[in-house]
Amino acid sequence: MPELPEVETIRRGLEPFLTGRTIQGARFLWHRTAHGLDPEEMARRLTGQKVVRLDRRGKFLLIRFESGAGLGVHLRMTGRLRVMEMDDLADDTALRATFDLDNGTQLRFSDSRKFGRVYWLPAGDDSLVEGLGPEPLDGLTLEHFGSIVRRNRQIKSILLDQSRIAGIGNIYADESLYAAKIHPARRGCDLSDAEVARLYSALRSILERSISLRGTSYRDYVDSLGRKGSFQEELAVYGKKGRHCPRCGAEINREVVANRGTHYCPGCQKLHVEPPG
DNA sequence: CACAGCTCCTGGCAGC
């Protein structure tokens, strides 16, 4: 499931293949992949657009055109982006959209579950990503993070709320809470200063570490070059139900918190914390 | 505002 580190990895991998290229045609093989526009209309608008830059905002990849317009891509759970030779007939039953480039290559969007979307971004209109919270790795201060987190709501639910903080999904929420020794069902407003500070640094260091390892390949994530990341080798709790906690040896639990499968260590992430002193 | 429940989808898996 592509979250911030995976989308950032894809952005870095794709950028040299797309920058300077002009889209010569686009085709949608699944109509709902083109969000909010008739697929043929989106293809028409894309044709002739020259790529100048790739940005990322939260889990959105933003392909910027010389005209000022752009294309937003959200991979949801199973979306993939790759650049291939136009005549590469590699079998891909999950192919949902293709974008022909002016050098004989083709950007291909595949997505087995069909949840991923591409969005047309009119020039000067970034409303797609304007409602997102701050980037956790881009100037977010501890003080700002504290104001985001201190509300009467389960901390896991806050971390997953893209309008509060952008880019965090189920894997990094669970891993960060484990690293900070905070039970996912604790209320944000009940966290101590020390806990908020631990969560802040855990979240940021885990995201940075994962980017440096080109993300987490859990199930089927691969980057734009088809390579797996390797952060899955460092996961402590996600997908580890029944395994032993590397810190205290207790058995990792999985239960539903904030309507999501949630992994945590009952030994070192307590729901009820004894008051200090 | 918090939050549960529903929707979208299909591969993967459990159970028989």
Added chain:
DNA sequence: TGCTGCCAGGAGCTGT
């Protein structure tokens, strides 16, 4: 072996 049926999961939406 092959069938049925359940379910995860991001985000948008509705209803309480």
